[in-house]
Amino acid sequence: MNEELNLYVGWFFYNLICILLFCFILFRLKTKQPKQLIYLTILVCLLIAVFGNAITMDYRAYWKIIQQIVYGSRKHIHLEEIYKWYISQIGANYILWQMAIYVPAYLVFYYIIKYLNIKRIKLFLFLFVILILYYDCIGSRQFLFIIFYYSSLLFIANRKFLLGMVVLCASFYLHKMALMALPLAFLFLIPLKNKLILFVLIVIILTIGCRIILASYIEEIAQIAKISGSDGYLSTEGEADSTGSIWWEIIGTYTLYTRLVLLTICLYKTREIVKSGTTINKLIYAIVFWTTLLSLFFKYVGLANGTISYRLLSIGAIGFCYLFTLVPEYSRIRNWQKIVFVIMMLIYFVLTNAYITGVSHSVMLGELPLE
Numbered sequence: 515m516n517e518e519l520n521l522y523v524g525w526f527f528y529n530l531i532c533i534l535l536f537c538f539i540l541f542r543l544k545t546k547q548p549k550q551l552i553y554l555t556i557l558v559c560l561l562i563a564v565f566g567n568a569i570t571m572d573y574r575a576y577w578k579i580i581q582q583i584v585y586g587s588r589k590h591i592h593l594e595e596i597y598k599w600y601i602s603q604i605g606a607n608y609i610l611w612q613m614a615i616y617v618p619a620y621l622v623f624y625y626i627i628k629y630l631n632i633k634r635i636k637l638f639l640f641l642f643v644i645l646i647l648y649y650d651c652i653g654s655r656q657f658l659f660i661i662f663y664y665s666s667l668l669f670i671a672n673r674k675f676l677l678g679m680v681v682l683c684a685s686f687y688l689h690k691m692a693l694m695a696l697p698l699a700f701l702f703l704i705p706l707k708n709k710l711i712l713f714v715l716i717v718i719i720l721t722i723g724c725r726i727i728l729a730s731y732i733e734e735i736a737q738i739a740k741i742s743g744s745d746g747y748l749s750t751e752g753e754a755d756s757t758g759s760i761w762w763e764i765i766g767t768y769t770l771y772t773r774l775v776l777l778t779i780c781l782y783k784t785r786e787i788v789k790s791g792t793t794i795n796k797l798i799y800a801i802v803f804w805t806t807l808l809s810l811f812f813k814y815v816g817l818a819n820g821t822i823s824y825r826l827l828s829i830g831a832i833g834f835c836y837l838f839t840l841v842p843e844y845s846r847i848r849n850w851q852k853i854v855f856v857i858m859m860l861i862y863f864v865l866t867n868a869y870i871t872g873v874s875h876s877v878m879l880g881e882l883p884l885e
Contacts, residue, residue: 524566
């Protein structure tokens with residue numbers, strides 16, 4: 515594995531597709547064949563994922579895990595059984611591992627794009643690449659699970675119940691986040707109503723406000739979860755992982771709250787979907803609404819480890835990209851709002867690059883310890 519070469523290949527392709535999509539948005543470039551832009555974006559994202567995934571810290575972590583499984587140097591591995599079996603068949607061939615994750619994921623991702631028939635495809639791809647690609651969509655098993663999870667919900671919403679349930683159940687074996695995502699599937703399929711939304715908001719606000727009272731119960735649940743091997747996701751002790759630099763804290767804070775601000779605006783502007791939207795749009799709105807709300811709940815309920823909050827936000831990410839493209843249909847977008855949006859995205863892009871070069875590169879080159 516040529517780590518340094520893969521690192522710079524990934525960084526090059528990531529910036530290439532980001533700059534290309536920025537040009538389409540900034541200069542309002544038109545494409546006679548939108549499918550060509552979809553093919554190009556997916557191809558570049560696939561190249562980043564398979565050959566240039568070294569821009570993420572997960573790259574080296576998974577490479578080490580595969581080595582440990584193949585050579586038996588570690589007894590407890592947190593991977594699901596299906597991945598352990600696959601690794602036992604391919605050995606330490608890391609490219610085959612990457613391809614097994616990302617090729618099916620991006621094939622199904624293309625199906626989702628085609629099925630949704632997105633009108634503002636350039637805006638969708640722009641948000642997908644700039645906002646969530648690095649943080650959510652080259653994250654190996656997580657991305658594979660989310661893609662199959664989405665496709666199963668779309669099948670069910672389209673009344674293909676048997677196929678949808680088969681895919682939904684199959685996704686259970688792709689990532690442990692299925693333990694929280696699968697029960698949520700039934701919540702997503704329940705029609706949203708204003709009274710229900712108000713009730714949930716009140717409950718969450720009261721719960722966060724009373725988190726001191728709930729702290730002892732949370733800790734008891736955390737101890738049980740720790741024993742069962744959930745990596746301390748529910749722990750209320752200690753601090754979240756940090757590189758020790760205030761700059762990485764600033765980057766993490768900006769990227770998180772940029773997404774939360776855009777999510778809030780998006781949900782508010784498209785709220786009429788709850789009453790008069792299509793079945794698919796209502797489903798996507800419900801996914802984005804519940805994942806955002808629950809993510810905020812777990813972020814502020816007092817857990818030191820933000821993994822649950824982050825996982826929930828990741829589940830809603832692709833749905834958010836689609837929902838955001840519907841905002842112009844429900845609300846007039848003024849020029850100053852477009853300018854603010856572009857500036858926010860430019861800062862987001864620059865800070866993501868700073869994180870890639872400052873943290874991921876440093877880890878890959880051995881300058882920072884990898885936990």
